Amino acid sequence: MDDFGVYAVFGVNSPPQRLLCAEGSCRVSVEVPSDAHQVVLFSRGPWGERICVNAELNDAERMLITIGKLTPYNNCLSWEQWEEETWTDKVTLGVTLEGGNLVTADRPDSEVILAIKEHTPKASPAARELTGKRKRERISQEECDEENVCPNSTLDKITPVRKGRGQSRGGQKLIKTGAAAIGEAQIMEGKTPPQSTARTKSRQAKTHTQAAPLLSPSGRWGQTLCPIDAQTAILIGGQGARMQFCKDPMWKLCMEDMSWVAAETLAEGPTPEGRIGHTAVYDSDSRQIFVFGGSKNKKWFNDVHILDTQSWKWTMVEAHGKVPPLAYHSCSMFRGELFVLGGVFPLPNPEPDGCSDSLYIFDPHLSIWYQPIVTGDKPSPRSGHSACVIQERKIYVFGGWDTPVCYNDMYMLDLGLMEFSVVKTAGGAPSPRSWHGSVVLSDTKFLIHGGYNGNNALSDTFIFDTDTNTWTEVTNPEFSVPRAGHSMITVATAGRLHFSEEEEEDDEGGAGPGPRTLLVFGGGDNEGNFYSDLITVSVEELLSVV
Numbered sequence: 065m066d067d068f069g070v071y072a073v074f075g076v077n078s079p080p081q082r083l084l085c086a087e088g089s090c091r092v093s094v095e096v097p098s099d100a101h102q103v104v105l106f107s108r109g110p111w112g113e114r115i116c117v118n119a120e121l122n123d124a125e126r127m128l129i130t131i132g133k134l135t136p137y138n139n140c141l142s143w144e145q146w147e148e149e150t151w152t153d154k155v156t157l158g159v160t161l162e163g164g165n166l167v168t169a170d171r172p173d174s175e176v177i178l179a180i181k182e183h184t185p186k187a188s189p190a191a192r193e194l195t196g197k198r199k200r201e202r203i204s205q206e207e208c209d210e211e212n213v214c215p216n217s218t219l220d221k222i223t224p225v226r227k228g229r230g231q232s233r234g235g236q237k238l239i240k241t242g243a244a245a246i247g248e249a250q251i252m253e254g255k256t257p258p259q260s261t262a263r264t265k266s267r268q269a270k271t272h273t274q275a276a277p278l279l280s281p282s283g284r285w286g287q288t289l290c291p292i293d294a295q296t297a298i299l300i301g302g303q304g305a306r307m308q309f310c311k312d313p314m315w316k317l318c319m320e321d322m323s324w325v326a327a328e329t330l331a332e333g334p335t336p337e338g339r340i341g342h343t344a345v346y347d348s349d350s351r352q353i354f355v356f357g358g359s360k361n362k363k364w365f366n367d368v369h370i371l372d373t374q375s376w377k378w379t380m381v382e383a384h385g386k387v388p389p390l391a392y393h394s395c396s397m398f399r400g401e402l403f404v405l406g407g408v409f410p411l412p413n414p415e416p417d418g419c420s421d422s423l424y425i426f427d428p429h430l431s432i433w434y435q436p437i438v439t440g441d442k443p444s445p446r447s448g449h450s451a452c453v454i455q456e457r458k459i460y461v462f463g464g465w466d467t468p469v470c471y472n473d474m475y476m477l478d479l480g481l482m483e484f485s486v487v488k489t490a491g492g493a494p495s496p497r498s499w500h501g502s503v504v505l506s507d508t509k510f511l512i513h514g515g516y517n518g519n520n521a522l523s524d525t526f527i528f529d530t531d532t533n534t535w536t537e538v539t540n541p542e543f544s545v546p547r548a549g550h551s552m553i554t555v556a557t558a559g560r561l562h563f564s565e566e567e568e569e570d571d572e573g574g575a576g577p578g579p580r581t582l583l584v585f586g587g588g589d590n591e592g593n594f595y596s597d598l599i600t601v602s603v604e605e606l607l608s609v610v
Contacts, residue, residue, distance in 0.1 A: 067086065067109040067110075068085070068107070068110060068112065068114065069083075069084060069107065069108050070083050070085075070106075070117055071083065071105070071108060072094070072104065072106075074097050075097065075101065075102055076102065080106075083105075084161055090162075091158070091161075092159050092160075093157070094158075095154065096155040101145040101146070102143065102144050102145070103121070103143045104141070105142075107134050107140075111136040111164075113163055114136075114162070115162045116133050116135045116163070116329055117133065117134040117135075117159055117160065117161050117162070118133055118162065119131065119134065121155055121157055121158075122155070122158065123150060123152060123156075124152070124153065124154035124155075127150070128311075129148050129151055129155065130143060130148055131311045133329055135329055135332075138334060138335065150306075278312055278326065279324065280315075280324040281299055281596050282304050282305075282310055282594075282596055283305065283586065284302030284586050284594055285340070285548065285586055285595075286303050286549045287300060287302030287340070287549075287585075287586055288301060288355075289317070289551035289553055290344040290346050290553075291553050291554075292351070292353065294555070296316060296317065297317040297319070297553060297555065298314070298315070298316055299314065299315040299316075299324075299551075300313065300336070300353075301314075301336070301340055301358065303340045305594060309339070309340070309360060310338065312328070314328040315327050319555050330376060331376040332378065333379055336367070336369040336378070337360060337365075339358035339365060340358055340359065340360070340549075341357070341358045341408070342356060342358025342365070343355070343404075345395055345396070345402065346373075347400060350428070351372065351373050352370050352372050352373065353370065353373065354370055356368050356369075356402065356426070357389065357404070362414035362415075363414065364410045365389055366387050368381040381428075384430070384431060384433070385433030386433060387404070387426070387433040389409060391407055391408050391409075391447070392407050392408050392447035393405060394461065396451050396453050397453070398456065398479055400429070402428075403425055403459065404424045405423050405443075406443065406445065406446050406449055418466065419464075421443060421445040421446070422435065423438055423442075440483040440484035440485050441484055443473075446463075446464030446471060446498075447466065448463070448465045448516075449461055449462060449463050449471070449498065450463060450464075450500060450501075450512065452502055452510040454504065454510065454530050455507050456479070457479055458476050458477065459479065460475070460476050460510065460530065461474070461476070461477070462474050462512060462528075463496065463497050463498055463500060465516075465518070469496075470496035470518050471496055471498075472494055472495055472497065473486070474487040474528075475487060487533055489534065489535055490533060491534040491535035492536075492537055493535045494515075494535065495517060496517055497517050497522055498516055498548075499516045500512055500515025501547075502552065503554055504554070505527065505554065505606065505607060506607060509529050509607065510527070510528055511525065511528075511582070513543055513550075513552065514548055515548050520590060521547055521587075521590045522546055523543060523546040523547070524537065524543075525537065525539070525540065525543045526538065527610050529610060536610045538606060540605075542584075542599045542600075543584075543599075546590075547587035547588060547589055548587055549586070550584055550585060551583075551584070551585045552584050553583050554581065554583070555581055556579070556580060556581070557578070557579035557580055557602070579602070579604060580604070581603060582602075583598060583600055584599040
């Protein structure tokens with residue numbers, strides 16, 4: 065017997081309400097009770113041929129608040145009012161089933177409007193599961209979490225920000241440690257900066273039908289863009305307009321035509337919770353992406369998620385050893401291990417206690433964290449810095465932020481000796497900055513672009529030559545827009561995407577043979593704009609000027 069059903073729990077004292085069942089409609093809409101500050105949506109029973117359940121919360125004017133998706137591998141969702149700035153009265157939950165043979169009505173596309181049944185509160189399993197969140201329910205919607213605001217940001221020029229409870233030393237310190245976003249802003253979907261729009265233009269542009277699926281990622285900063293082969297890169301996480309975490313957190317970029325594919329439901333298993341300030345690195349030997357750390361509101365992460373790009377399955381590692389929750393750190397892959405340096409950490413949780421100067425290593429084969437013995441002059445505590453691996457022998461660490469200082473110094477970690485040293489550089493060095501983009505261009509050169517100096521986003525670009533320890537500033541019209549918190553990678557130039565097996569193995573390391581293209585995605589300008597543009601620049605053209 066097919067006993068599949070989709071259920072919702074509204075608030076901490078409400079029993080589950082069945083929204084979809086095997087004999088009903090495939091589309092249901094229900095108004096969330098005004099006193100319910102949490103919604104939990106879950107499925108029960110075998111999925112069979114069913115693919116997914118799309119869910120969305122809309123306000124009284126049918127404007128989208130947030131979206132989610134149930135799948136056979138991720139069959140529970142939860143939302144809380146304190147996490148969604150636009151959640152007010154008369155919120156509507158809509159669920160739509162895809163796949164299977166659920167509909168028996170004459171009008172399969174019709175939407176059923178349900179009313180919430182009145183119940184005497186009972187101690188149902190779902191209600192007990194939510195009791196741990198009662199404290200959060202009491203938090204006012206007007207309390208604005210300022211974790212994701214840049215130091216000295218210009219939020220007051222755009223929209224007044226209300227301070228939350230307890231925002232004293234800890235809250236201010238978090239702002240100054242650069243825990244990051246770039247003010248309240250507009251999403252710039254599919255547009256090239258510096259164009260901007262009014263707040264999603266106007267409410268008149270909204271219709272009472274379901275929102276059309278996005279064709280490309282929404283504007284964001286603090287995400288990761290991770291190349292996995294000559295044809296593909298994976299975008300994970302980020303934060304955009306109104307300090308909201310992106311509702312479209314995962315995309316696949318196809319290099320051949322630079323097209324995007326929404327990828328949140330392509331992979332099986334539990335996907336990482338939305339976040340910013342995390343890292344994602346690809347191991348070409350195991351063909352896995354490792355996602356570590358980051359933060360969301362006042363929640364800090366030290367979890368490790370692995371995406372197997374062959375089976376397209378997520379797993380969360382039960383790691384041994386100790387590593388603190390970190391955000392805005394750097395993470396480098398060396399001989400199959402993750403080298404995590406610096407970052408902001410919370411102590412006591414959830415308030416930040418400054419930046420870290422520690423190096424942690426994660427061994428995926430043993431699923432263990434450990435701290436190596438390092439010698440020499442190591443970098444001072446910092447976050448928002450960059451780390452570039454050169455010739456699999458050295459890691460170059462540049463810039464970063466720690467209250468109240470922004471850095472432009474350079475350190476090098478010798479991976480053979482495990483020894484840090486200060487790099488004395490020549491030429492005109494970049495000004496102090498954090499949240500800049502960095503990418504390896506060749507065996508001896510890497511590039512720094514943009515960033516944030518404590519007051520403004522930057523647009524300048526520099527190339528560092530590790531043979532001569534010399535900085536060279538380069539100019540390119542594609543780099544004219546100030547941005548911070550963006551992603552930069554290099555890929556094979558379009559038209560030369562099909563390599564021999566030997567070339568492809570070399571190419572996965574980052575700076576392989578043949579013509580290559582540098583890609584820049586996203587970021588923000590600290591003036592209220594978040595970008596979703598994709599900039600392409602020839603690597604050979606950049607290298608020709610140094």
